[in-house]
Amino acid sequence: MFSSLRQSTDIVEKLRKNAFEPAHSAYYRGKPGQSLSLILKARHDFLSIWRKNDYTDKVSSMTLLGRQLVIVNSPEAIRYVVAKRHENFERKSPQMRRALEFLLGDGLFISDGETWKQRRPLVNDIVHKNRLPTFGGIMERTASELAERWSSLPDGAPVNALYEMAGLTAEIISRSVFGNDLGEEAANAVTQGFESYQSLIDSINIGYFLGFDEGLPVLRTPKLRRSVSRIHGIIDKVVEDHLAGRGDDNSMVDLLVRRQKRNPELKLDVVALRNEAATIFMAGHETTAATLTWAWYLLSRAQWVEKSLHEEIDRVCGDRVPTLDDLPQLELCRAVIEETLRLYPPVPILARQTGEADRIGDIDVKPASLILIVPWLLHRTEAFFKDAHLFRPERFLNGERPIPYSYIPFASGPRVCPGLQFGLTEAILCLAILAQRFKLRVAEDAKVEPQCRLTLRPRGGLPVTLHRRKGS
Ligand code: HEM
Numbered sequence: 406m407f408s409s410l411r412q413s414t415d416i417v418e419k420l421r422k423n424a425f426e427p428a429h430s431a432y433y434r435g436k437p438g439q440s441l442s443l444i445l446k447a448r449h450d451f452l453s454i455w456r457k458n459d460y461t462d463k464v465s466s467m468t469l470l471g472r473q474l475v476i477v478n479s480p481e482a483i484r485y486v487v488a489k490r491h492e493n494f495e496r497k498s499p500q501m502r503r504a505l506e507f508l509l510g511d512g513l514f515i516s517d518g519e520t521w522k523q524r525r526p527l528v529n530d531i532v533h534k535n536r537l538p539t540f541g542g543i544m545e546r547t548a549s550e551l552a553e554r555w556s557s558l559p560d561g562a563p564v565n566a567l568y569e570m571a572g573l574t575a576e577i578i579s580r581s582v583f584g585n586d587l588g589e590e591a592a593n594a595v596t597q598g599f600e601s602y603q604s605l606i607d608s609i610n611i612g613y614f615l616g617f618d619e620g621l622p623v624l625r626t627p628k629l630r631r632s633v634s635r636i637h638g639i640i641d642k643v644v645e646d647h648l649a650g651r652g653d654d655n656s657m658v659d660l661l662v663r664r665q666k667r668n669p670e671l672k673l674d675v676v677a678l679r680n681e682a683a684t685i686f687m688a689g690h691e692t693t694a695a696t697l698t699w700a701w702y703l704l705s706r707a708q709w710v711e712k713s714l715h716e717e718i719d720r721v722c723g724d725r726v727p728t729l730d731d732l733p734q735l736e737l738c739r740a741v742i743e744e745t746l747r748l749y750p751p752v753p754i755l756a757r758q759t760g761e762a763d764r765i766g767d768i769d770v771k772p773a774s775l776i777l778i779v780p781w782l783l784h785r786t787e788a789f790f791k792d793a794h795l796f797r798p799e800r801f802l803n804g805e806r807p808i809p810y811s812y813i814p815f816a817s818g819p820r821v822c823p824g825l826q827f828g829l830t831e832a833i834l835c836l837a838i839l840a841q842r843f844k845l846r847v848a849e850d851a852k853v854e855p856q857c858r859l860t861l862r863p864r865g866g867l868p869v870t871l872h873r874r875k876g877s
Pocket of ligand 1: 513514515525528532684685688689690692693696746750751752754755756813814815816819820821822823824825827828829832
């Protein structure tokens with residue numbers, strides 16, 4: 406029998422001996438067809454609007470205020486959308502484009518058409534796995550610095566794991582993108598600027614549902630303008646320094662600038678360079694921070710998994726700090742991260758806007774309609790993952806792999822995350838370096854609630870206490 410750690414009307418979380426069902430939204434029970442209340446609910450929390458039957462292998466369509474929404478939750482149909490008919494569905498949703506355009510301009514994350522085609526190989530190249538030896542060193546150093554800071558705190562010290570992980574991954578991406586010369590103050594200003602920007606933008610573009618195919622621009626309030634101009638100012642300075650030959654070699658900005666010098670036909674001016682640097686910075690840290698935070702939550706509750714994880718790290722690394730070279734042996738660390746990405750995909754919804762009329766499975770799709778691929782649903786579909794709500798890292802051990810297009814935390818097709826290897830490596834390495842020395846504990850009665858904004862994170866962060874492992 407499961408004992409409910411907590412079961413409110415909204416969130417379910419259950420633990421029994423060697424089985425853990427981590428926090429997830431309860432199935433939605435509202436009546437179909439209540440468009441307005443559904444939009445309002447989605448605006449508060451996009452994960453709470455799914456009925457039990459949405460967690461099955463199918464394509465479905467609904468209309469909200471006259472706008473067609475198609476939910477694509479079968480591997481075959483996902484392949485059709487993201488790969489086979491990529492060009493008809495490559496465009497991000499008006500919500501996403503409008504929310505980020507002020508900050509990222511034509512940055513890769515929200516661009517499409519010719520701009521995307523031209524810039525994608527460039528970004529692919531600078532975050533490519535071949536560059537991991539350079540960036541892996543930054544990951545090792547930064548995670549070790551955090552372990553040192555933690556070890557100066559008293560045993561049992563309270564910290565917020567989300568903020569700790571956000572600081573860690575922001576530092577890693579900042580050193581990787583901008584180089585070491587940015588300075589702590591400017592690095593913090595950029596991170597806080599991104600944080601504040603996100604908190605100020607709405608999670609739904611109401612204009613799109615009121616009939617504007619392109620959505621409506623986000624209201625540029627003085628507060629929003631201030632965060633954006635602060636971020637742009639700092640990044641522009643880094644770019645200009647690099648253009649003038651004063652930047653840190655091997656940073657991603659350096660690679661972008663060198664590429665522009667080699668290929669002037671790319672016409673990457675300061676603004677374009679800034680947009681790509683800002684895009685990589687934004688896309689490259691929140692997601693990994695969320696992954697690590699959820700992993701700490703899962704390990705804190707499923708302590709039998711944590712025990713095996715410690716045994717693996719001790720066996721592979723002994724007393725020395727885990728490095729990039731240990732990764733192939735840290736199989737359980739990898740499986741824990743992969744299972745975390747299944748249960749809590751940092752990008753839980755991939756939204757696209759249809760180009761021309763199309764047909765997905767049995768559903769006729771109208772031009773400009775909204776396509777939602779929801780890794781949150783897909784990854785919890787029983788047909789692909791037995792006992793889908795349970796935390797079971799062994800699904801990813803011994804060569805076991807999910808069926809193609811059923812597991813897409815990094816998306817798939819031509820728009821697959823270019824930072825896949827970077828992000829996976831970073832999450833596994835940081836987990837191993839910190840878990841070698843510390844256990845994080847979430848209070849038994851803590852209310853852990855997934856919240857979907859740009860990324861999926863625990864609402865209010867994850868308060869934990871820090872405990873040294875024996876002998877560390
Ligand atoms: C665990 C870590 C990460 C996860 C789960 C993740 C997930 C994703 C997903 C799902 C997308 C597609 C979004 C969509 O189609 O709407 C994406 C795109 C992207 N990601 Fe990541 N990401 C991670 C780490 C990174 C890192 C470390 C970088 C850079 C160093 C990065 C750079 C990007 C960029 C530039 C895009 C836009 C690609 C395009 O539109 O062509 N990501 N990521």
